[in-house]
Amino acid sequence: MSAVIKAEHISYTYPGDEDTPPVQALRDVSLEIEEGSFTAILGHNGCGKSTLAKVLCMILEPDEGTLEVYGRDMTAEDATDEDVFNARRNVGMVFQNPDNQLVATIVEEDVAFGCENLGVAPADIRRRVDEALATVGMTEYARHATHRLSGGQKQRVAIAGVLAMRRRCIIFDESTAMLDPKGRREVMDTICRLNREEGITVIHITHYMNEATLADRVVVMSEGGIIMDGTPREVFSRVSELRAAELDVPQTTELLWGLKNAGWDVAVDIFDADECAREIARALERGGHGNT
Amino acid sequence: MKADIAFGQYCEGNSFLHRLDPRWKIIFTIFYIVTIFLAKNIFAFALLLLSAVLLALSSRIKPSILIRGMKPLLFIIAFTAIINIFWLKGERLLVDFWIIHIYLEGIINALLIVTRVLLLVVGTSVILSYTTTPIALTDGIERLLSPLAKIKLPVHEFSMMMTIALRFIPTLIEETDKIMSAQKARGADFSTGSIIKRAKALVPILVPLFVSAFRRAEELALAMECRCYTGGEGRTRMNVLHSSWRDALMAGLLCVLCAGVIVLNRLGFVYNLSM
Amino acid sequence: MGTLEVKDLSYTYGKGAPYEIKALDSVNLVFEAGRITGLIGHTGSGKSTLVQMLNGLMKPDSGKVLLDGVDIWEKPKEIRNIRFRVGLVMQYPEYQLFDESAEKDIAFGPRNMGMSEDEVKEAVREAARFAGLDESLLKKSPFDLSGGQKRRAALAGVIAMRPEVLVLDEPAAGLDPGARREILGRIKKYQRESGTAVIIVSHSMEDMAMYCDTVAVMDHGRLMMTGTPAEVFSRSQELFAAGLDVPQITKVAASLKKCGVDIGLDVYTVGYALERLLPLGGKGE
Incomplete structure (x- = not known):
């Protein structure tokens, strides 16, 4: 497995102005993203996760540290705009507000926008747009007006736009935060499918725990730094640390953790309701092992 | 829903008119308008009326939609009609009562002018706005004007601005609605008081609206940059415009129509329009 | 303090047009003073329309909104005063x-x-x-x-x-867990101290379970069910059918029942589940 993105010792400070002091958003962050992986980045608002996303897709240039994208050092002295442009061809981004990233009034025109910018031949764009819309399940909406779609549908159109550009890595910057549960489900299903079936590398920034449990790897950020990094099971079993970082844990974990603290012999790294129930039933059969 | 009334005239379809090349459609619309202004008498107008009916039928747009589109013009139509009926003097006096003098010429004139307004609305909306997506329209304009890019006029930038404006108008209308509701919920009052008071009442709407529009613009710029937008240079388009036999046919038909109007204008023995 | 009541409330968007949508279909509900009522429903269920009716931002086609027994549209010119008495925090x-x-x-x-x-x-x-x-x-x-x-x-x-009545449409939308807890906790505290009727619209079943005294579920413009969180969430099958979810802990309780451990289906918070489970563990000794 090769690394898609390799960030080393990245720091970033938002420059202040007369009224506001400068804010350090990232402190010495190192992160390597493997090709084909699904990483969730968790953290409360203002923990630096969105800044990290902006650095990773080269919207912000880090003050310190190096950033390699597909083996090319973006922070090197000789890195040109051309390099950044080329790297952007490989790393796409889907933003939080579905309304503010669609450019065209018609769905398929919007999906085509990125390809048009790359100068792809018209017949080729057509094919890519059709494929991308099929992948996100929006084919029947190809000729619809973008502003009439639901939030979840808009985000899927945005994803199709990224896919049509043949990007192998997509960063989702809180792309589910403004959606209702149905839209969130639609987008998460799409993200999971892209990762599992199309082998697309996914970096998903969120503060919803249940979304993070779907990833292969969870990175938890707090105060501009990475405080935890591991599989969802590893990360979510550290309940008290997560709470200290102002995050929640899935209710299953919270329940099992409560039982464990009462002396029950149960695992806490379970996110599925059925599995959680089985674990509790098993513990009861074993005699509870509790309150000794 | 409110946003749709104010905007998005385009009606989905696949008719003959829908499938014309937008560049040609713009030219056809201009040509049709010129033809309408050439018409001078009842016969010419009758021919144009027939052509408008045929155009409307061939667009396969529901008549109810067309009629709804004309509603906002009712006032103007009524106003011009009344002016013509009551103020135009002629030879054949029909009503002569107190200060009211109505001449036959006035009535005919009113009729023709109303027809002309209707023709203009139906013609342009059926050929252009109802059957062309806004994006195809801006695309058409961009390409028609593309020779101007050679003399350094920002044709692409202009059309990109149009596209984005079209995309965001419904969003901003919706947003205005929401902000108005929010301020109304805090007791804002937009409908009573002096003009100054009412103008002041707009501040709580305009400030958040501008703030949000700027935020949207900033985010959109970022999103466009991430999608590798660098301006018009080196850009391709998914939909290549090409003229087909349909455009040639339409051009031919319009020429025949124009010729017909000119010929019929010569049958000037009934009444000629005086405006 | 104010009690808000809606009676036979109906509203149709685009009346007469081919795309007319029945947003509210004779809805009857009482929001009592001193209680937090949660309003649940998926997007398009009519809950946002209902919310805008409560303070007179929208006028119902038929039916009434009663504030302390008086129709808020009795004197249309004084609707602004109603908006002061029924505070609405929009999304x-x-x-x-x-x-x-x-x-x-x-x-x-x-x-x-x-x-x-x-x-x-x-x-x-x-x-x-x-x-x-x-x-x-x-x-x-x-x-x-x-x-x-x-x-x-x-x-x-x-x-x-x-x-006198506080209505909040998705007060915690888009906030992280810490900020969510903070704002919902503030609302609860406000309700306790002021004794007003509070109405919260939310998509988060977990939040509803935590903070509401009464839950009302809307579906297709109708009131589908209403009751305490325990009553409502124990009817999970009906909620699923309406495209809604139940708190994850309620699903665990349902699953536990299938495994032969019955702690009741009306479990809707983790604390509640622990309360019922812990004694069982003790018995196993």
Whole structure:
């Protein structure tokens, strides 16, 4: 497995102005993203996760540290705009507000926008747009007006736009935060499918725990730094640390953790309701092992 | 829903008119308008009326939609009609009562002018706005004007601005609605008081609206940059415009129509329009 | 304190047009003073329309909204007074902030009510305290506040009108867990201390379970069910059918029952589940 993105010792400070002091958003962050992986980045608002996303897709240039994208050092002295442009061809981004990233009034025109910018031949764009819309399940909406779609549908159109550009890595910057549960489900299903079936590398920034449990790897950020990094099971079993970082844990974990603290012999790294129930039933059969 | 009334005239379809090349459609619309202004008498107008009916039928747009589109013009139509009926003097006096003098010429004139307004609305909306997506329209304009890019006029930038404006108008209308509701919920009052008071009442709407529009613009710029937008240079388009036999046919038909109007204008023995 | 009641409320969008949508279909509901009522339903279920009816932003086609037994549309010209008595915090309320300081923004409602300057000052101070907005932040421009602070400033802007009924549309949308708990906790505390009727619209079943005394479920413009969180969430099959979810812990309880451990289906918070499970563990000794 090769690394898609390799960030080393990245720091970033938002420059202040007369009224506001400068804010350090990232402190010495190192992160390597493997090709084909699904990483969730968790953290409360203002923990630096969105800044990290902006650095990773080269919207912000880090003050310190190096950033390699597909083996090319973006922070090197000789890195040109051309390099950044080329790297952007490989790393796409889907933003939080579905309304503010669609450019065209018609769905398929919007999906085509990125390809048009790359100068792809018209017949080729057509094919890519059709494929991308099929992948996100929006084919029947190809000729619809973008502003009439639901939030979840808009985000899927945005994803199709990224896919049509043949990007192998997509960063989702809180792309589910403004959606209702149905839209969130639609987008998460799409993200999971892209990762599992199309082998697309996914970096998903969120503060919803249940979304993070779907990833292969969870990175938890707090105060501009990475405080935890591991599989969802590893990360979510550290309940008290997560709470200290102002995050929640899935209710299953919270329940099992409560039982464990009462002396029950149960695992806490379970996110599925059925599995959680089985674990509790098993513990009861074993005699509870509790309150000794 | 409110946003749709104010905007998005385009009606989905696949008719003959829908499938014309937008560049040609713009030219056809201009040509049709010129033809309408050439018409001078009842016969010419009758021919144009027939052509408008045929155009409307061939667009396969529901008549109810067309009629709804004309509603906002009712006032103007009524106003011009009344002016013509009551103020135009002629030879054949029909009503002569107190200060009211109505001449036959006035009535005919009113009729023709109303027809002309209707023709203009139906013609342009059926050929252009109802059957062309806004994006195809801006695309058409961009390409028609593309020779101007050679003399350094920002044709692409202009059309990109149009596209984005079209995309965001419904969003901003919706947003205005929401902000108005929010301020109304805090007791804002937009409908009573002096003009100054009412103008002041707009501040709580305009400030958040501008703030949000700027935020949207900033985010959109970022999103466009991430999608590798660098301006018009080196850009391709998914939909290549090409003229087909349909455009040639339409051009031919319009020429025949124009010729017909000119010929019929010569049958000037009934009444000629005086405006 | 105010009790809000809706009777046979109906509303249709685009009446007569081919795309007409029945947003509300004879809805009957009572929102009692001193209770937090949660309004649940997926997008398009009619709950947003209902919310805008409650303070007279929209007028029903038929049916009535009664505030302390009086129809709010009895005197249409005085609907503005109803809006002061039924405070509505819209979705993403931070987008309504406009004034040069947070303080002035919060004072917008009270000023519109015609309170005296002293009263305004007192109302703003009190509302800021309820919303958890530090005094030092009041002088700042609302646009310089953080996301969570902006939300709380907007909440204070409505609380400052001292409404008899407080309606909140998705008050915690888009906030992280910490900020969610903070704002919902503030609302609960406000409700306890002021004794007003509070109505919260939310998509989060977990939040509803935690904070509401009564839950009302809307589906296709109709009131589908209403009751305590325990009553409503125990009918999970019906909720699933309406495209809604139940708190994850309720699913665990349902699954446990299948495994032969019955702690009841009306479990809707983790604390509650623990309470019922822990004694079972003891028995196993």
